[in-house]
Amino acid sequence: MSDWSQAVSQFRTDPKSGGATVSGNRGLQIEEALIFEQDAPGRTGVDLPEPPAVKSRLGGVTREGPIGLPGLSEPQVVRHYTRLSQKNYAIDTGLYPLGSCTMKHNPRLNERMARLAGFADIHPLQPVSTVPGALELMDQLAHWLKTLTGMAAVALSPGAGAHGELCGIMCIRAALEARGEKRTRVLVPESAHGTNPATAAACGFTVDAIPANADGRVDVAALKAKLGPDVAALMLTNPNTCGLFERDIREIADAVHAAGAFFYCDGANFNAIVGRVRPADLGIDVMHINLHKTFSTPHGGGGPGSGPVVLAESLAPFAPTPWVVHGAKGFELIERAQGDARGSIGRLKGNHGQMGMFVRALSFMMSHGADGLRQVAEDAVLNANYLLAGLKDELTPAFPGTCMHEVLFDDHFLKDTGVSTLDFAKAMIDEGYHPMTMYFPLVVHGALLMEPTESESRDSLDAFIAVLRALAKRAKAGDAEYFHGCPRLAPRRRLDETLAARKPVLRWHPPQPDRQAAE
């Protein structure tokens, strides 16, 4: 290579923008090209034996031409993903106060348990007689979930919370059909998570929004006014997405039931009440549980999750297959909507659900026990209220009083500062914190929703409070420009989302021959 400097040109930036190095790297923050840009033809990170020569049985339906995958060695691959990982924030690296997401500690024991060969290396379609331990585990998990919620049955197969919602709403529809009713409306509070209306709509229902009252809860009068013979269900999150317990929930449940509708609860916030309140005692008919929130199966940068759905007696017969049941000779697996399961809505997912997540969740539950889980709820709520207490005079709480496991602020404290909720969040990044959930729920202006979870220590909360207070002071002191430029210290500064959406580049393309020549 005659001009070596080309070898690093990709990442070099304008020195004045903080990229004062030749390589574009900044100490341990190292730039990393796409795998496709690291290709050398023929190279591989996996050694496989020469395949024995056989006559092809593909019937001539063979791939023509190369796939286009790059060739890298194992050292390159390990380094690539190690470097990429270092560009992420994570619970393991710091407080992750993403409201509604319950980013708690993920115990490594659970990872080890999920990797036991007896769980990880069994096939969903090997004879049921060879997997009694797997069915036992599913049954145990079901037992814990039913006991914690007070519900009659649980459908384990949904793949995440939204999938659980789909499951619940389908069961409701099936129950209504079994009654011979065709109801068309589902009531959803304005503060609900987007999956709630999306689910209801996906199942063919009209979504009817119910407003919040001044203290951040369902307006019961408005709700009652909307109830009627065409209402199939109410979908309510409790504690709700403002971090508040719906204190009129039993009255709401009674009204819903009186109208002949079902009461669906979004259980994403179950962490606030686990072990202290059983949803069944609140009049709830069906609720999904995000195992990847309350029961700590890792989020993994976007899944996998697991969204079991607990069901009251009235909805239990409609639960999707497969069912694990206690048979004469031990556990049995009913895979089809027949026999005992003839009322089932049928299959919602391939195989038997997120087994790997079941193991982790059960390991979490067994580790905590009945006592520890109750303490989880209490500590989660205590931590959120401690944040509220530490911040309430500097930030503006959206609603008066205490909160549950998460605390909601609005952007009043930033009024006339020229600093937006987004700017404030980006300044938190430079301070070493992942921002809270922003602009959600939609019911308050410029929402900042913070959920510390029970995992955080008091020291950790103290430091977080100190930083947010200092930032709020700085914003109020008129230093808007500072905020507009944040983050400055993260792997990237603010990214142009508009450009991304306007001219979508959703995959890598090989450089055009002419561009290549020019380079």
Add this chain to the structure above:
Amino acid sequence: MSDWSQAVSQFRTDPKSGGATVSGNRGLQIEEALIFEQDAPGRTGVDLPEPPAVKSRLGGVTREGPIGLPGLSEPQVVRHYTRLSQKNYAIDTGLYPLGSCTMKHNPRLNERMARLAGFADIHPLQPVSTVPGALELMDQLAHWLKTLTGMAAVALSPGAGAHGELCGIMCIRAALEARGEKRTRVLVPESAHGTNPATAAACGFTVDAIPANADGRVDVAALKAKLGPDVAALMLTNPNTCGLFERDIREIADAVHAAGAFFYCDGANFNAIVGRVRPADLGIDVMHINLHKTFSTPHGGGGPGSGPVVLAESLAPFAPTPWVVHGAKGFELIERAQGDARGSIGRLKGNHGQMGMFVRALSFMMSHGADGLRQVAEDAVLNANYLLAGLKDELTPAFPGTCMHEVLFDDHFLKDTGVSTLDFAKAMIDEGYHPMTMYFPLVVHGALLMEPTESESRDSLDAFIAVLRALAKRAKAGDAEYFHGCPRLAPRRRLDETLAARKPVLRWHPPQPDRQAAE
């Protein structure tokens, strides 16, 4: 807490020194207190059952008062070490050109193999009859090492390279004693690693330095002049620490042997020749092998290593116990200097050596095979020479010609720039590179010793060359001040080593009560 800002005061720095955040964090680079500063009494990260009540059998020899260990939860501990890890450079994160250290890729397969319960969960003192697979593994490893080196025997137990040196020199002394000779001097080239003279001295020998000639190799005439009846051994590194093959090595061996002395080879650089040259064919009598270099067992931030010693027929009877031998009923373990092993120097280490490292090394060898290991040497040498070719007109090679697996530069290219080798190295840190070995070997001025290993791709070398060239240009252009201030982008700027040595603070102490009050 009335003044929240105390919660982050520990890490806050002067804004002008780049620490422009309240927390002292810089985006994903997060400050982390000592575990002792995160204590809460009674807290623990391990749940153990209440011990059954028993009558103490400690005879009253019980601990008085608290130990002083801090109490942290598991989430805190996981975050603590995750954050600490992020303050390290590693092979997994980038090129690690530390000359003489052979920082190559550490395959994860080897980690998995070492953790197989059949290797990791067996006790060194459980009956030998219950561990035939362990002895087989040791025997296999010995077979590979003997075949690769052409030597008659191997002592597996030494804990690292320096321990292997001790083993080798002790065997030489035992052999001399067996011959009834008491020789007192050991010859060691000036370029040798510090462990060589330290080892010889530890075994009671006088160390006699031999100079290098102008082309970076042993001055054979000077060597011969030093040989005599009181010389016990020559300790030579080959390829030597200048990255050069001792081309007169057979002449040297002959001269050493003619003088009745033994030829010890420091095998730290075996990576350069594995599969292409057998040390036995060079006339070497004994050599240690750093499994944590050539055979890729991970360095782990300072060990554990493993330093098996291969021995010629003449020294084999003196090898330390334990020995794995082929007995009538399969493998046997001789743990004492008796029977066949009656000439053994005895035990050098507890138990049977670094089994965990043996598994990793054998896994590495089997993965590469005879063909792959030869390619390792070739690629290691090729990569080093490619660096030399890419840098030789900008930096100053210490010696003319090509090199072996590492390339040595001196600091001539920095002459009159006001930039030292150390400054240059610290600038590399900002560029995202670990510095090379510096100021070693001692035979050239301001040495820069670079060993890329076979793991690096050509792209990686190209980028490295480009950066070093740019830095060299910058130094020559007179920008000394830039270099003196480096690193600026690492977790810490230059650390005051003089202060550390002058007023050693080697452990944490609880804050003094009066200081506490003042804070």
Add this chain to the structure above:
Amino acid sequence: MRYLSLTTADRQAMLAAIGVSSIDALFADVPQAARLDGLLDLPKAQGELEVERALSAMAAKNLVAGSVPSFVGAGVYRHHVPAAVDHLIQRGEFLTSYTPYQPEVSQGTLQMLFEFQTQIALLTGMDVANASMYDGATACAEAVMMANRLTRRKKAILSGGLHSHYREVTRTHARFVGFQAKLAEPDPEAKEDLAAQIDANTSCVVVQNPGTFGQVRDYSALADACHKAGALLIIVVNEAVSLGAVKSPGAMGADIVAGEGQSFGNALNFGGPHLGLFATRERYVRQMPGRLVGETVDADGRRGWVLTLSTREQHIRREKATSNICTNSGLCALAASIHISLLGEAGLTRLAALNHAKATMLADRLAAVPGVSVVNDTFFNEFTLRLPKPAAAVVERLARKRILGGVPISRLHPGKSALRNLLLVTATEMTTEADIEAFATALTQVLS
């Protein structure tokens, strides 16, 4: 409790700082009748050792596939996953992060997903792929619903060669979402003529390649037929390794590819979590479900990645979203992407060839067992056997001999007497000659 960071003293001090006298005060909004005073009837907290022992005991009751010769496939495959994969996906920065909503501190996940999208697009021969779905079966249902939206039609024709779970999941959606799912008869010989069934209401035809009976077909003609009728062709791939050898769905003219990516980087896990794949043509991208990562630049002009086109998604569009999906299979996508990166072009094509060769050897050997014949004229790494007896009982007896002898078709399509004697068997690179011999011997015994 090892996972809780507050001490009793902390709790007291914090309650004081909050200004309440007890934790109960913070639960004051809970209706009196719903407050649990005591503990629920569940075990108390346990240490790691106890939990480990209890769960290990459960795990030990299962017959581990890797401990015996195993020939079970049918959409879930036992491939060798390099050790580096599991090592890397366990890095806390990947494992314990959320969906990358804050791109400045999520570039790791975002770049990885962008690479994953590209890999899947290349493998399937399509323009774009999303960042994953729950699994192949749900991806299939979503593909049908996307076709319904695109064509504004409401009838899907599902091949008899499509995996029964995929058919059932789609049928469940059809009932509740409100469209028609026409399920063709199970078709072991892959002779069905779906083109003939397309009508003006047909939004899409769904075929699987290799089919669930193992047959390999070129669906180019079917693609033409679909397009002529204004319908879309959806091709399902659930053995993703086949894409290293078999003509890609894109090359056949598929409009949407729905698939299962478990074969790359993911363990059997008794069926989950697995990895839904979803790819389509560029022109359809705004009707795609799921997350998409796109390239952009930051304030300094540096390349970077963000979640994009979110106006399709529930958190922006709510009831008008293309799907309700939120959490998907990010970490499984990472595992797959790492495995594909390790394989590269050379590794994947060899892996596919090796699978095919092993299956061929298996087929030849089993065909020699008296009474056994191979149904398939074509296959990649699995195929259907016709036995002289009901397959379910045979598999049960093989299991007692510690051989996992494949999937009886009756497990997938119960109650169909014509299929009762069919057995689906699979070989991968993990299959040894000794495994094949053990299987053939045991099968001979069981059948005689």
Add this chain to the structure above:
Amino acid sequence: MRYLSLTTADRQAMLAAIGVSSIDALFADVPQAARLDGLLDLPKAQGELEVERALSAMAAKNLVAGSVPSFVGAGVYRHHVPAAVDHLIQRGEFLTSYTPYQPEVSQGTLQMLFEFQTQIALLTGMDVANASMYDGATACAEAVMMANRLTRRKKAILSGGLHSHYREVTRTHARFVGFQAKLAEPDPEAKEDLAAQIDANTSCVVVQNPGTFGQVRDYSALADACHKAGALLIIVVNEAVSLGAVKSPGAMGADIVAGEGQSFGNALNFGGPHLGLFATRERYVRQMPGRLVGETVDADGRRGWVLTLSTREQHIRREKATSNICTNSGLCALAASIHISLLGEAGLTRLAALNHAKATMLADRLAAVPGVSVVNDTFFNEFTLRLPKPAAAVVERLARKRILGGVPISRLHPGKSALRNLLLVTATEMTTEADIEAFATALTQVLS
């Protein structure tokens, strides 16, 4: 080859850039006669799957301690290591870094070692500890050599309660380094009077606590005796968990503590790698072997850590160094440090109490086996039994019953008939009541 990053094309291009025609040119300095033209007689490269299968087959031949009731200790202990430990030590930034020579990019390792040094100092009751040695036995030999340097004397007295490996390693050093190692008779009852043996040439006395026969003693009086005679007291601890219950060596007046830290965070590993511990008084620090991490500040005044006092070490002092040690046991120290951090004060004291309670239960039960008596008047978690028969054969027969019944003293001290019937048995928190019962039953059978 998966670990090599150069392709054939790369190699060609690079040779051209270097200006040589073939790779052989770069090996031109190798004497002709020593050049290997072909490949050595060793197997060729193998894939992960093949290597994994071969090594797994070897591993499967061993009796895994955790799969049976196990009572083997004698310096290597089977404790429960929390899953977080192995997870964290496998992070590439710890696993694949070198000795922290460049402190600015090694603060992770350095801070961890500083914490480790503090933990060990606290546990042993000493002022300072180093960053680790190879293992307990080599640490013991180094401690003796350090005492020799400090006292300028050359005679060490080694207790009969010191682990035989430690005694032998020290003796090997004595022979070649040139000092006298006086080995007291093995002393199951811990009745020896070493104070009486101290003379004007004695540099140190080395005792182990708990001793290798399990006895616990307070060595305060011996410390006084040593100091009066100008000698040093070295206390060896090889069951580090005992420090959670037993009076610390520092409190007894030890000058140097050498020990084995494997009990914390490290697996049995058939005996290695383990973790040498080394602690001493502040005034002796400049004669310490091994790495030391010290606190300092950086150019911005921020606290940070560096390797320090390197003028003791081989890379600076060469033949005048305090020891030749270079690579030590960094990652094992990390594992131990994480485990100790997880335990904390509360966890460690409980762990120690639990070990003691289990051992007490075991001793009471085994003492009830006909013909068996407990030798010890005191113990922590292991003790010596006197059997009516040679212990080695008993252990062999127990192993055939799948019980690892401890270490026959004859394995540590062969050829001493008085010790032939002695058996050293150990209990830890891993020992269950069922294990104890199984052991007692089997021992009863074997002895009857």
